[in-house]
Amino acid sequence: MKSLSEFKAYYNKEMLPDLELLDKRRKTIVKRSLTVALFTLLAILAVILAYHLFEKGPDSSSLYYVVAGIIIFLAGVVTGVIWARDKTFYKDFKRQAIEPIINFISPDLTYEPKNFIGSDSFQRSRIFLKNADRYKGDDMVHGKLDKTNIWFSEVKAQYKTTTSNRKGRRKTRWHTIFKGLFFIADFNKHFQTSTVVLPNRVGNGFLSGFLKEMNLARREKHVSLEDPDFNKHFVVYGEDQVEARYVLSTSLMRRITDFKEKHRNPLYISFVNSFLYVAIAYRKDLFEPNYFRKLTRFSIVQEFYEDLHLAISIVEELNLNNRIWTKQ
Amino acid sequence: MDGSIGIWIFLGVMVLFAVLGYNRLVRLRNMADKSFASIDAMAKKRYDLIPNLVATVQKYMDHERSTLTDITEMRAKAVSGNLSDNEKVDLDNKISRAMGNIMVAVENYPDLKASKNFVQLQGSLNEVEEQLSAARRAYNAAVTSYNNACQMFPSNVFAMLFNFKTKTLFEISEQERQNVDVKSLFG
Numbered sequence: 001m002k003s004l005s006e007f008k009a010y011y012n013k014e015m016l017p018d019l020e021l022l023d024k025r026r027k028t029i030v031k032r033s034l035t036v037a038l039f040t041l042l043a044i045l046a047v048i049l050a051y052h053l054f055e056k057g058p059d060s061s062s063l064y065y066v067v068a069g070i071i072i073f074l075a076g077v078v079t080g081v082i083w084a085r086d087k088t089f090y091k092d093f094k095r096q097a098i099e100p101i102i103n104f105i106s107p108d109l110t111y112e113p114k115n116f117i118g119s120d121s122f123q124r125s126r127i128f129l130k131n132a133d134r135y136k137g138d139d140m141v142h143g144k145l146d147k148t149n150i151w152f153s154e155v156k157a158q159y160k161t162t163t164s165n166r167k168g169r170r171k172t173r174w175h176t177i178f179k180g181l182f183f184i185a186d187f188n189k190h191f192q193t194s195t196v197v198l199p200n201r202v203g204n205g206f207l208s209g210f211l212k213e214m215n216l217a218r219r220e221k222h223v224s225l226e227d228p229d230f231n232k233h234f235v236v237y238g239e240d241q242v243e244a245r246y247v248l249s250t251s252l253m254r255r256i257t258d259f260k261e262k263h264r265n266p267l268y269i270s271f272v273n274s275f276l277y278v279a280i281a282y283r284k285d286l287f288e289p290n291y292f293r294k295l296t297r298f299s300i301v302q303e304f305y306e307d308l309h310l311a312i313s314i315v316e317e318l319n320l321n322n323r324i325w326t327k328q
Numbered sequence: 329m330d331g332s333i334g335i336w337i338f339l340g341v342m343v344l345f346a347v348l349g350y351n352r353l354v355r356l357r358n359m360a361d362k363s364f365a366s367i368d369a370m371a372k373k374r375y376d377l378i379p380n381l382v383a384t385v386q387k388y389m390d391h392e393r394s395t396l397t398d399i400t401e402m403r404a405k406a407v408s409g410n411l412s413d414n415e416k417v418d419l420d421n422k423i424s425r426a427m428g429n430i431m432v433a434v435e436n437y438p439d440l441k442a443s444k445n446f447v448q449l450q451g452s453l454n455e456v457e458e459q460l461s462a463a464r465r466a467y468n469a470a471v472t473s474y475n476n477a478c479q480m481f482p483s484n485v486f487a488m489l490f491n492f493k494t495k496t497l498f499e500i501s502e503q504e505r506q507n508v509d510v511k512s513l514f515g
Contacts, residue, residue: 189455189458190455223469224469224473225469226465226468226469241363241466241469241470242363242366242370242459242462242463242466243462244462244466245461245462245463245465245466246458246459246462249458249461249462250465323451324450324451324454325451325454325455325458326448326451326452326455
């Protein structure tokens with residue numbers, strides 16, 4: 001994988017000219033939006049003032065003036081918003097700030113800004129068992145790196161709960177099941193059963209063994225593995241004790257532990273039907289423009305680069321191109 | 329009268345504990361036996377590859393005739409059955425060693441190494457070796473929890489009462505701890 005300094009050189013040569021133009025547009029959008037906001041504020045004040053002035057007079061037709069004022073005000077806001085926005089900015093941002101990074105990391109990858117990993121794949125991974133009531137995503141990247149096919153995108157899955165209070169008013173709340181990067185790769189070994197690697201939230205102390213066994217929602221049973229570093233971070237459930245160990249060889253456990261120790265984000269992994277699923281949780285929205293920060297600053301693009309690199313490096317970090325078994 | 333009820337309750341609780349403790353030991357022992365059976369199953373898969381391996385390499389290999397005959401004989405012995413668990417493990421180790429030798433010898437036959445048949449076979453062998461190692465690890469995990477139950481209080485009391493004996497673990501060689509990769513033998 002290429003280094004950050006190589007990326008910086010590429011950035012200066014290939015990306016910066018486009019980003020400078022894009023940043024000018026960003027500034028215009030911000031300036032115009034602030035102008036509209038300012039005028040809107042002034043207009044609201046004017047309407048309130050006018051209302052108070054007319055209210056004192058005996059003329060009931062003052063109401064018409066107020067209504068006319070509001071109509072003019074709304075028309076002004078709509079015109080302002082149309083004037084301030086830049087319809088293609090978002091699209092161009094993805095094409096000029098995100099796509100070149102992916103092309104730099106590997107020319108074999110394809111980027112589709114509006115596409116995302118489907119909810120059926122998300123469900124098939126068996127990482128999150130809760131059914132999602134709302135599922136969305138964007139920034140899909142896919143392609144074949146050497147011998148391994150990969151797909152990943154940002155996804156957000158939520159479920160809702162509805163409660164009624166004493167007055168019978170219903171209240172709906174949304175809870176996040178997962179938000180972050182969802183990665184799928186064609187694994188280098190054949191297997192039939194599912195194995196799920198989850199963050200170890202109960203530690204390894206007194207009673208933890210009992211708690212790990214007690215995951216009743218899963219059809220997979222607890223698999224107790226021998227690597228203490230790995231066990232510090234993860235707890236494993238598998239349908240088949242032998243196959244779980246076949247998939248999670250001692251060297252793969254080591255690699256997963258190293259990967260986890262490099263990145264702090266919560267990490268979920270599963271192996272289902274010869275596919276590898278990796279979910280990396282993020283709090284922030286990924287690969288989105290921040291209108292209030294300069295696009296030409298390297299640190300902004302560096303962050304995009306690092307998040308993309310993290311996903312793409314899974315292939316190397318977990319040695320997925322090592323095809324010494326029967327699966328090619 | 330009150331006192332005797334107390335004794336009955338105490339006895340009842342003790343019997344309940346004994347039943348639960350006994351059942352747990354049986355369950356753990358069965359799990360260990362089952363995983364031993366899966367080692368056997370994987371070993372059989374490996375035996376099935378041996379004739380294939382011998383057939384593929386003997387066309388090329390002249391100097392290793394005796395190794396090839398040995399491994400064929402060992403396989404015949406292993407498949408014939410009626411071996412004790414210890415003998416099986418012993419024979420398995422010998423077969424592993426012999427196969428390792430063949431794989432090293434392949435290095436001297438570039439034509440063989442490059443042949444499509446051999447490359448395919450190598451993939452299958454790597455797969456079986458890794459499955460075998462997974463089965464051994466599963467067996468060791470099952471035996472460890474069974475042995476823990478046999479030795480830890482209070483279940484050790486029932487283990488002693490009902491004559492549950494601890495089982496021995498598989499020694500996993502340093503080579504096996506690493507990713508099983510026949511290719512790496514070729515440097």
